[in-house]
Amino acid sequence: MSTAKPLGIDVGGSGIKGAPVDLENGAFAQERLKIETPEVSTPEAVCEVIAQIVDRFDEVHDGSPIGVTIPGVVRHGVVKTAANIDKSWIECEIEKLLEDRLQHDVVVVNDADAAGVGELSFGAARGQDGLVILTTLGTGIGTAVINRGVLVPNSELGHLEIDGVDAETVTASSAKTREGLSYEEWAKRLQRYYRYLEDLLWPDLIVVGGGVSRKAEKYLPHLELRTPIVPATLENAAGIIGAAVLATQTQEERGRHLD
Numbered sequence: 077m078s079t080a081k082p083l084g085i086d087v088g089g090s091g092i093k094g095a096p097v098d099l100e101n102g103a104f105a106q107e108r109l110k111i112e113t114p115e116v117s118t119p120e121a122v123c124e125v126i127a128q129i130v131d132r133f134d135e136v137h138d139g140s141p142i143g144v145t146i147p148g149v150v151r152h153g154v155v156k157t158a159a160n161i162d163k164s165w166i167e168c169e170i171e172k173l174l175e176d177r178l179q180h181d182v183v184v185v186n187d188a189d190a191a192g193v194g195e196l197s198f199g200a201a202r203g204q205d206g207l208v209i210l211t212t213l214g215t216g217i218g219t220a221v222i223n224r225g226v227l228v229p230n231s232e233l234g235h236l237e238i239d240g241v242d243a244e245t246v247t248a249s250s251a252k253t254r255e256g257l258s259y260e261e262w263a264k265r266l267q268r269y270y271r272y273l274e275d276l277l278w279p280d281l282i283v284v285g286g287g288v289s290r291k292a293e294k295y296l297p298h299l300e301l302r303t304p305i306v307p308a309t310l311e312n313a314a315g316i317i318g319a320a321v322l323a324t325q326t327q328e329e330r331g332r333h334l335d
Contacts, residue, residue: 080140081105082324083133084316085126086187087146089113089160089215092122093312094129096136097320102198105136108316117161119168123177130178141327142180143319145187146170147218149230153184157232160215183323187315188212189229191285191308192220194318199283199310206280209233209273210308213286217244217269221277227322238272249288259291263298274303283308 081096095108109132114121126144146165149156153171158164174182192210195201201208205224212218217234220227234244245251247269252262270282282301284292285308292307299305308314 081136082140082320083130083142084190084318084320084323085129085142085144086190086312086315086319087113087122087126087144087161088187089117089147092125092129093316094126094133095316096133097317099321099324102194102310102317104313104316106133108313109133118164119155119162119170119173123173126174127177130180139180141320141323142174142178142182143190143321143323144170144174144182144184145190145315145319146184147187149232150184150186151230155184156230181323181327183319183326185319185322186218186220186230188218188285189220189227189231190316190318190322191218191310191314192222192283192318193227193321194310194314194316195283195285195308196222196225197321198317199314200306200308201281201283204281207277208281208283209277209279210283210285213247213249213284213288215248215250217248218286233273236269236272236276238268243269243272249286252288259294260298263295266295267299267301270299270301270303270305274301279303281306285314287312 085094091110093110096105098105111125155165155168170184208222210220219231219233221231236243247265282305289307
């Protein structure tokens, strides 16, 4: 039986983090490696950093699939949006670029989607078989929609227009910081946003991720929703773990299609 572990790599604005993942228990098989994101974060520059991470874990990785998260919409291996990354990512065939560079199977997914799958597999949404919405509250609002254990990719519900504005511009945690809002003041904006999501989709569970989820007790009690809303439990590991899960699932699906 192979002891190889899939790699998860999470590309962020300040750092690129990766680790091999033990899918038996949803934990890192080795301590993660973090390298600063290049100042000019073109696809080619980021690929070189990803290659360094892959090389670091080459022995334990041993040819198993690699999952990579990107803060943008990814369709069929092609990046379609670049809200918080270099604009040169748009229309980049990132899976092909990485596979050519790394000589490994690579699956590239939206970062919030990966975090959602991580939380569903091993975190706050584990065991939930209904409709789950994960939101990451950070520079913007990332979202993952998972119905009966199946990811609906690239939902981008942070960009819903509410009261005439793009929701994330006034509701993300960056807006709280920028405007100096108290948690109670910020919670009023979260209330409007999450109630809007409820009325659109009627989810069974909402999971709140992002760094600010560690302070959930300061704002979640102020919300009055029909839907249970809980903080993420995997914190910064969610994206790496979810990327490894998705890469493994995709490799298995591709293998079945070849049989």
